[in-house]
Amino acid sequence: MSDKKLQGTLNFFTGTILVLTVILGSGLLILPGIVYRMIGDSAIYTWIVCSIFSIPLLLVMIELGRIHQSAGGIAYYAKIAFGRYLEVLVFVFLLGAIAFGLPSIAMTGGLYLSSIKVLPNAAFSYSIFIVVGSAFLASRKSQSIPKIVKLVGGSVLFLLILILLIFLTTIAFTESPAIQVTNAKDLSLSVILQPFMLVFFSFTGWEIASHLAEDFKNPRRDYPLAIALSFLIVCVLYIGSAYLVQEQRISDFGSTAMNSVGERLFGSVASYPISLLAYSLVFANIFGAVSAIARLVYYMASRQYLPSYLGRLTHGTPVNAIFAVALVLILNICLAEWGVIDIQQMFSIAGQNFLILYLIASLCLFRLSKSTYSRVIALLVGVPSVYILIKYSTAPVYILSLLAVTQITYQMQKGGNRE
Numbered sequence: 001m002s003d004k005k006l007q008g009t010l011n012f013f014t015g016t017i018l019v020l021t022v023i024l025g026s027g028l029l030i031l032p033g034i035v036y037r038m039i040g041d042s043a044i045y046t047w048i049v050c051s052i053f054s055i056p057l058l059l060v061m062i063e064l065g066r067i068h069q070s071a072g073g074i075a076y077y078a079k080i081a082f083g084r085y086l087e088v089l090v091f092v093f094l095l096g097a098i099a100f101g102l103p104s105i106a107m108t109g110g111l112y113l114s115s116i117k118v119l120p121n122a123a124f125s126y127s128i129f130i131v132v133g134s135a136f137l138a139s140r141k142s143q144s145i146p147k148i149v150k151l152v153g154g155s156v157l158f159l160l161i162l163i164l165l166i167f168l169t170t171i172a173f174t175e176s177p178a179i180q181v182t183n184a185k186d187l188s189l190s191v192i193l194q195p196f197m198l199v200f201f202s203f204t205g206w207e208i209a210s211h212l213a214e215d216f217k218n219p220r221r222d223y224p225l226a227i228a229l230s231f232l233i234v235c236v237l238y239i240g241s242a243y244l245v246q247e248q249r250i251s252d253f254g255s256t257a258m259n260s261v262g263e264r265l266f267g268s269v270a271s272y273p274i275s276l277l278a279y280s281l282v283f284a285n286i287f288g289a290v291s292a293i294a295r296l297v298y299y300m301a302s303r304q305y306l307p308s309y310l311g312r313l314t315h316g317t318p319v320n321a322i323f324a325v326a327l328v329l330i331l332n333i334c335l336a337e338w339g340v341i342d343i344q345q346m347f348s349i350a351g352q353n354f355l356i357l358y359l360i361a362s363l364c365l366f367r368l369s370k371s372t373y374s375r376v377i378a379l380l381v382g383v384p385s386v387y388i389l390i391k392y393s394t395a396p397v398y399i400l401s402l403l404a405v406t407q408i409t410y411q412m413q414k415g416g417n418r419e
Helices: 012-023 031-067 074-082 084-114 123-138 142-172 189-193 196-202 206-215 219-247 257-266 268-302 319-337 343-368 372-392 396-413
Strands: none
Touching: 012 142, 012 206, 012 219, 012 268, 031 189, 031 196, 031 206, 031 219, 031 257, 031 343, 031 372, 074 084, 074 268, 074 343, 084 123, 084 268, 084 319, 084 343, 084 396, 123 268, 123 319, 142 219, 142 257, 142 268, 189 372, 196 343, 196 372, 206 219, 219 257, 257 268, 268 319, 319 343, 343 372, 343 396
16 A cells, blocks of 8 residues: 555654654763763763753754654755755765664664673674664554554663663762762863764754654644653763763773673673663664654655655555665664774764754754744854864765765756756
């Protein structure tokens, strides 16, 4: 059965949970350890700076999503603000970010589960299963998605918050070494911003969630509320997890920093429930992200930039697009397994791409909105984004290659009707 329009099935509660599953993942599991290893006791400030920097980004996405609901997300905003070239540019950069970001998250889940050694050397297989299983659930009938969200996302988020509260409470009532806060005079903005692209990846996902706006029953009311509440929860969880890692002096690179926190507080037995929870969290994260990105692929196929079969709906769900996204993720997991690229590079490249997308979103809001409020928000995003990209960008050759792909794609389709 093929349908012609996405069906709105999400309310405020299920929408918030789905947005959280899109956002939460590596920021809780691997990055606190990496960042602490890089800059020591200044690490907590990087997380705080990223939280503050993300507020205007969030407001930009809320304003655009509230006024313009579309499965195209930022690509749609770019089209109506600046035309088809920017639409293609957003599509290419977002897929570039997803192609590296989501596989790195899936690999994090695989590493966590393999750390309890149920099966030897199984991290790769666990990572692949996350992608395949997520795609299978995301391809269900649109009416089934709210139930899946509650089951997969709701239960995992509840357990995650519970474990973090147990960790923090345990530290408060034990003789654990107190966190060493860097003296204000010793703080350096350059040091704090050094791992910015890594940490910023943890605060991305709302631009992906923008593709879900059309799936809300009442998008003008519930979409902004879901985005705002999810942001508050995410900030508390990220800063809390960064505090735990830093307070316990954990600098594990092997994607299992939270395991180390649990083992130090409760012994080796703690690694089992934490690893299972981490794997479940990543599964929920990939499920939400694949569901959202498939909407963008569906949108671009309906605009004839991709093969038409990717723009077909089955029972209100873009099934073909979902499995196409899954295949891309599996390919890049294989490339990482073969040593072509490492997980830290994948996080940095994805974070950089997302920052470029937020910059474009801010330009769209500035162009589309007439209100002073919206334009001020757009400037608060645009100006710092340009500075950070110039100062701390990575992989310039990769950016140039994406620009080349954009130009080729645009020229190939230029003669067609895309309106």
